[in-house]
Amino acid sequence: MLFDDTYFMREALRQAKLAFDAGEVPVGAIVVWGDKIIGRGHNQVEQLNDSTAHAEMIALTSAFNQLGAKYLPEATLYVTVEPCLMCCGAMYWSKLARIVYGAEDVKNGYRKTAGTNWPFHQKASLSSGVLADECAQLMKDFFAARR
Amino acid sequence: MLFDDTYFMREALRQAKLAFDAGEVPVGAIVVWGDKIIGRGHNQVEQLNDSTAHAEMIALTSAFNQLGAKYLPEATLYVTVEPCLMCCGAMYWSKLARIVYGAEDVKNGYRKTAGTNWPFHQKASLSSGVLADECAQLMKDFFAARR
Numbered sequence: 001m002l003f004d005d006t007y008f009m010r011e012a013l014r015q016a017k018l019a020f021d022a023g024e025v026p027v028g029a030i031v032v033w034g035d036k037i038i039g040r041g042h043n044q045v046e047q048l049n050d051s052t053a054h055a056e057m058i059a060l061t062s063a064f065n066q067l068g069a070k071y072l073p074e075a076t077l078y079v080t081v082e083p084c085l086m087c088c089g090a091m092y093w094s095k096l097a098r099i100v101y102g103a104e105d106v107k108n109g110y111r112k113t114a115g116t117n118w119p120f121h122q123k124a125s126l127s128s129g130v131l132a133d134e135c136a137q138l139m140k141d142f143f144a145a146r147r
Numbered sequence: 148m149l150f151d152d153t154y155f156m157r158e159a160l161r162q163a164k165l166a167f168d169a170g171e172v173p174v175g176a177i178v179v180w181g182d183k184i185i186g187r188g189h190n191q192v193e194q195l196n197d198s199t200a201h202a203e204m205i206a207l208t209s210a211f212n213q214l215g216a217k218y219l220p221e222a223t224l225y226v227t228v229e230p231c232l233m234c235c236g237a238m239y240w241s242k243l244a245r246i247v248y249g250a251e252d253v254k255n256g257y258r259k260t261a262g263t264n265w266p267f268h269q270k271a272s273l274s275s276g277v278l279a280d281e282c283a284q285l286m287k288d289f290f291a292a293r294r
Contacts, residue, residue, distance in 0.1 A: 050211045051218060051240035052204060064197045071198060085266055086240060089233025093198035117260050119232055 003035045005078070005100055009130045012078040012102070015042040015055060016138055022047060026138045029055040029079040031063035031072065031096075038075065039063030055079060056087035060094050071095045073123075080135040082109035082128065088119035096120070100127045102135030150182045152225070152247055156277045159225040159249070162189040162202060163285055169194060173285045176202040176226040178210035178219065178243075185222065186210030202226060203234035207241050218242045220270075227282040229256035229275065235266035243267070247274045249282030 008030060015028025019042035031039035041058030045051055056079050064070055076098040077091060082105040091099055099120060106112070110119055120126065155177060162175025166189035178186035188205030192198055203226050211217055223245040224238060229252040238246055246267060253259070257266050267273065 045217060048211075049215060049217045050208055051242075052207060052237045057199060060199060061197055064195075068196060070192060070196045084236055084240075085261075086233050086236025089231055089236055090199045093231075093233060095198075113264050113266050114232075114260060115262075115264065117262065119260050 005127065005130045008032055008037075008076070008078045009080070009100065009102055009135075011037060011040075012080050013131065013134060013138070015040055015059075016080045016135070019043040019055065020138060020142055026142050027055040027079065027081045029059040029077060031059050031075050031077050033063075033067070033072070033075045038066045052086065054084065054087050056083055057090055060090055064094075073097060076100060078130075080131075081105050081139065082111075084108050085110045085113050085119065088114070091124070092119060092121050096124055098125050098127070100130055102128070102130055103132045103139065104128070104136075152274065152277045155179055155184075155223070155225045156227070156247065156249055156282075158184060158187075159227050160278065160281060160285070162187055162206075163227045163282070166190040166202065167285060167289055173289050174202040174226065174228045176206040176224060178206050178222050178224050180210075180214070180219070180222045185213045199233065201231065201234050203230055204237055207237055211241075220244060223247060225277075227278075228252050228286065229258075231255050232257045232260050232266065235261070238271070239266060239268050243271055245272050245274070247277055249275070249277055250279045250286065251275070251283075 016026040020026035024043045039059040039062035044053040080102045088110045163173040167173035171190045186206040186209035191200040227249045235257045
């Protein structure tokens with residue numbers, strides 16, 4: 001199958017690499033509706049001087065603009081790293097159908113605060129671990145280069 | 148004292164009234180550094196067709212732009228209604244020193260998911276109930292008019 005989770009996570013990884021090349025923590029996200037990518041985003045906290053400019057926030061706003069709709073009830077968001085609480089909240093409001101993330105983030109991931117509580121929309125489903133090694137390696141390379 | 152919490156919450160209420168007049172759920176927020184308002188925002192979900200365009204997100208981004216800084220470690224955010232999980236996450240990343248909200252929001256407030264967990268920065272402090280009746284009344288008037 002061409003358009004599977006691995007295919008779309010590779011597209012999210014391309015976004016993460018854009019962040020990496022710009023000196024940003026390398027996280028990338030895309031929003032998919034059917035087989036179509038309707039939003040892309042990479043972390044731009046440094047470039048925009050805005051701590052809320054996470055990959056997922058930018059990908060969601062890009063998808064809203066693309067569709068002219070404020071809800072994305074049939075869409076899937078792919079993100080290379082476990083989302084933080086803010087981004088989970090944004091996905092909740094977007095009414096996303098599905099969230100897929102790659103690598104875990106013990107330090108900043110949503111589970112640190114939410115614990116076993118479900119911060120996404122009650123109808124949403126979650127998958128994780130897709131291309132986890134590649135997603136995690138990009139983060140490791142970034143922080144190793146900074147030290 | 149002129150510049151107290153009530154003074155600044157009135158400014159946040161002015162923002163909430165802008166949202167009300169635009170047909171938006173009436174929530175307003177401001178960011179204060181010292182005695183100076185460095186960011187303002189009102190809910191613009193409908194106008195921007197973006198479910199993440201909450202008053203707090205807009206006020207924070209406005210403050211980042213005003214200061215040219217991505218952290219607000221000495222700032223206070225005033226918001227008329229208890230923030231949601233997304234907005235708490237944004238405040239966490241902003242490293243805000245203090246959060247003050249007016250009315251409680253049992254349905255969408257952060258405590259619904261976070262429970263007794265602390266979603267703000269570990270150094271941040273929280274106050275609530277400032278002009279709570281006025282903040283809540285504006286919400287009630289809005290939803291009553293919609294029915």
